[in-house]
Amino acid sequence: MTLPFENDTSVIIRKYAKKSIKESKSKTILSVLTIMLSVALLSGFILSVVGMATETKRGLQTTNHAIYYNINHKQIEELRRDSRIADSRIFIQAGNTQVDNYLVIPVYIEQNDSNIAVEEIVEGQYPIGLYDVAVDKAYLSRLGLPAELGTKITVPFYDGSSETFTVVGLTDNGSTERTYSLYCSEEYAHTGKQFETSVTVLTVQLANTAQMSSENFKEIVQKIGTDYGVTPQHSDYNDGFAASLEPNQENIMIISIFSIAVLLVSYLVIYSIFYIYVQNQVREFGQLRTMGATAKQIKTILRTQGKLLCILGTILGLIIGGTAAFLFKPDGWSCQNTALVSVLTFCIVYAMVWLAVSKPAKIAGSVSPIEAAKNTGYQSTQLYSKKLHRKITPFSMAVMGCSRNRRKWIMTVLSLGVAGVMFMGGTTLISSLDMERFSRQGLLEYGEFEINLSRNAVRNDPHGTTGVQLNNPLNDDLIRNIAQIEGVKEVTEYKTLEAKFEYNKASRKDKLVPFTSEQQKILKQYLSAGTIDYQAMIENKEILVLRNEYAEYVFDWTFQVGDTVRFRWFDGQSYQETEYTIAGEISDDIFKDPIGGKLFGKTGFFLLPDQLLQKMVVPNFNFTSHLLVGINNFSLEPEVREKMNGLVETIPTVTMETLHNLYQDSEAMYQRTSLVIWGLSGFIMLFAVINLINTLIATTLSRKHEFSTLRSIGMEKKQLQWTIQWEGILLAFWNIGITLAVGTPVGYSIVRYLNSVGDDTWVWKFPFIYMGAYIIISIFLPLIISAIIIRILQQKSIVEQLRETT
Known part of the structure; x- marks a missing residue:
């Protein structure tokens, strides 16, 4: 919004912001990559959790909400007329019959237009005639008979009698259980000898459950039964459906903790990228102030860049996160949930980016033309040493470089440290799981x-x-x-x-x-x-x-x-x-x-x-x-x-359950858990790597003139290379120190917490192998990045570099 006497510079600001994004390629790529990873992690994780809940809810839509059993025909009719019941289906079950080493269970299921799911007849139809039955293909296979319609089967019952039935329907549930249902006709359920001592069950779905709490739902189930003479012992509610009526507090807590961790690391990286960018562009901001740009306009330029980068990164991140969540739980996919999570993620990430850019934008807006002219690319309260002589080595120059850019290095070390601590916590969990204890439950x-x-x-x-x-x-x-x-x-x-x-x-x-x-x-x-x-x-x-x-x-x-x-x-x-x-x-x-x-x-x-x-x-x-x-x-x-x-x-x-089988199941679950932990740790580490790359590139390139001057007075290529690489090693040193100092107690505390809540399958062990690999990578990664930067610097001659200004 502009006042009547003000010029509308919003178009110019937007164009300048876009131009800056195109020219500052490293900042643009790293910022978009950071935001994309953040959005992909948040949206993918939240959609996966929501997808699991949605899949469960969809499954519950075709299950019964409650059952009333040992009831008579009059009670069934009265229950069905009750407006509180939206749907129902009758089940009648006879006694089990043991045949050799398996069970046969005669059952009748009412064939009405009900939403309550029953076993699907894949071939033929549900029995109508007195001695018609439907059975599973696996049952006929056990009998050594062809899985075909019209097959005759003779079933010996528990009372010593046997009857012959004709197969008119086939199911195919792929069950490996040794229990088989014998689906009988309604006529046989009412007149057959095996149903003389049967149990009649009415499964129901209640109306208006969306407005019910879990406790209210349970009370209504009991109240309906009581109203029609069904004792509490003969009525029962679906525990899974009752639980679905309440928010899952555990899921909410997990999503909140995970989101805070991702947003914290993302904030540090985005802040560091823009802070270094502002420090390296001080002269440019000073020139804009000289030409009449206000502090507010410069802030707006930075925030506009953040907004544009946020939009681009969010679009890419939502595509990646949404695709991953869909592949993980395709049955839990919902367009509505995806839209809601996408909007929520964008709002959260946009707020995070706005906060991360605000401080650098404020610094950029406060730059005066005089300060810009004096700017050397460093931030130090003491540019000159009281020492008249000092030994100049690649290591001492690296230490001086770090001390002159303290805030840049602190932000980089902090983001690396946070990622390292999270890595340490995850690998401690992986190392501390006692597989035998876990199996011996x-x-x-x-x-x-x-x-x-x-x-x-x-x-x-x-x-x-x-x-x-x-x-x-x-x-x-x-x-x-x-x-x-x-x-x-x-x-x-x-x-x-x-x-x-x-x-x-x-x-x-x-x-x-x-x-x-x-x-x-x-x-x-x-x-x-x-x-x-x-x-x-x-x-x-x-x-x-x-x-x-x-x-x-x-x-x-x-x-x-x-x-x-x-x-x-x-x-x-x-x-x-x-x-x-x-x-x-x-x-x-x-x-x-x-x-x-x-x-x-x-x-x-x-x-x-x-x-x-x-x-x-x-x-x-x-x-x-x-x-x-x-x-x-x-x-x-x-x-x-x-x-x-x-x-x-x-x-x-x-x-029978065996320790051997449980151990195998535990190993499979352990592998899945490890994969998730490694995946999350890897994503978090990517944030830190992005910040490391940004710091080394931005700091080194901003000092091209300095390095060229040093080369012109006799510094060797090898000495320059070691100076830059020592800076990377110093970063690695602080990163490793923070990871060990903070990550070790964090990992120990996680294990102790799990023990305190009764889970004794975790025995704390320091992750020596993982930490050793982490130390090696932490040292060699800066060396590799530094080597790439040196190659970039060597593409121009010393004279060409001296002619360039920072």
Whole structure:
């Protein structure tokens, strides 16, 4: 905006800014490269995180929000008429049938126009006739039959009967599980013998969920069920969908920290580039002031350059960042998210560039014609030494060069140091991960093999874990067979009873774990509140609570000693309910104890006397839900694993986790994590390299006249070369010093923080190899850049260089 008596010089300023950008090629290229990297990092990282969340949300759009089970036809009709429910689909499931070493699960899925996703029929159609079925191609392959429509299959059921069906539909989910669904017709679901004891489930999607909070969503799910006589035990909400209704605070924190780090380094580099540019162009700014340019106009010239460079760098950066994010998560790509992130990134980066350019612009605007005429290209409060004689060497001249350009060197060293510290933090993490500790999570901290009840079997049983335990495959015969394998040291049993608890308006499935009178001793060592008396707890129906820290994280409250907790569970014949009083609280430190961690590694929130647990179920109930197998010598692990796999493969209702498999998975994850850390560190280092190149080039070229004068009075080419290279080595020295002095405690602090939050898979180790490579690169990179600069200087003769002015 100009006043009536002012000349509008905006066009001239813009043209001058563009001309300066074209002429100052090194400044332009380095500035655009810095901004481009900054924008690419920010937009790519943010879009990748947002893409993962978007992909999850899109997946949740076709999943159920809640389920109501064990309901009748009247309740289904009433629920469907409720305006709070937008969509629904009926599932009816019969009991599991074990055939050889796999399971068959008869199921009927309502074929209505619902948004709730079901298994896709890739060939044929969904069954209509009484004995029509749809099955997966893998199931027919297991039976040794052709994966063709019209194939006849005979299915033996758990009650001893068998029926023959005609395949009218095929699915192809590529599953390698040993559990197969037998999709039956509606007619068979209502009249077939296998569905006489089936469980009817109504899966629903609620209306207007976009306006709900997570807590409000959970309350509505329970309220709808209560309104139509569905007990809380027979209604459940989708945890993943409930979590999606709240902002992911962890993602927000990660994005914020990452963005601040990138913007800080970018700010230092842009500031340094423009500061050096201003110092080297002081004479030019003085000439502009002599011709009548105002301080405001000179500031505007610098800011216009920053704006133009920002626009160009942002466009290139958004293309690179957006492409990388799309390749990383194509299913999470969204034009709307991309547009929003692009605008946000541009605004943030523009503000960063404006701040970075402001100080150099202010310096340029304050230059007077007289100061410009006196300018020598250096900034020093003491140009002359009191010493009458001094030894002139390439090293001493390099030190003088650094001291006369202190601010330039400080900014360069600072940006190099910040990048080095971030590199040090990342490589410390890479070096400090203990792969064995990382692999030995859960019970595998104390053994090499963990055998569990199959999640598929548990999920498909009407009574969950308890239903599978009624015919428990983790029996004495299996334990005996495992113990007889050569190399097996011990087999440890873990007993649990699945139950649903109600406390402080929360309802959730958990497991009750028994303890014996002999185990009181170790429990008392970690008793943080209340009392433990084995016999009194049996008589008074009392329990102990653990993991209160986790309860506070999940529920925002903790279990209190003296309160009562209501439980509901299946006892093997029917569902039972009762209340238990909390007698004491056990500290989570018990899991750090080798004995306590092994004994109670599978506990949830509750412990109770084993005699009290026995009274809760039918006689001779087998509580075992996990087996832990330890071996004598790890060198025997391959042979033991092969024999264990042979045993487990014959039992479809169990699965096995091995330390060997987890170690392989951990290595793959470690490689991915290392790649991410190296990628981020590499990008950050590029910022520092850009600043290093800018400093060495700008400082050296601004002193061409000085170097030519020195050459004219006898300085050799080799001496000039060493002078410039010593300046680079001095930069490397300060960079290495800052990296070691600050980066080492930063890396140590990161590892200690991870340990403090319970992640003991990190053991601090100094990254000697990575640091050695970093030191070598830090020294040789300035030497290489200096060599290139010297080659540029040598393209002109001494006489030609003397004729040029700085």
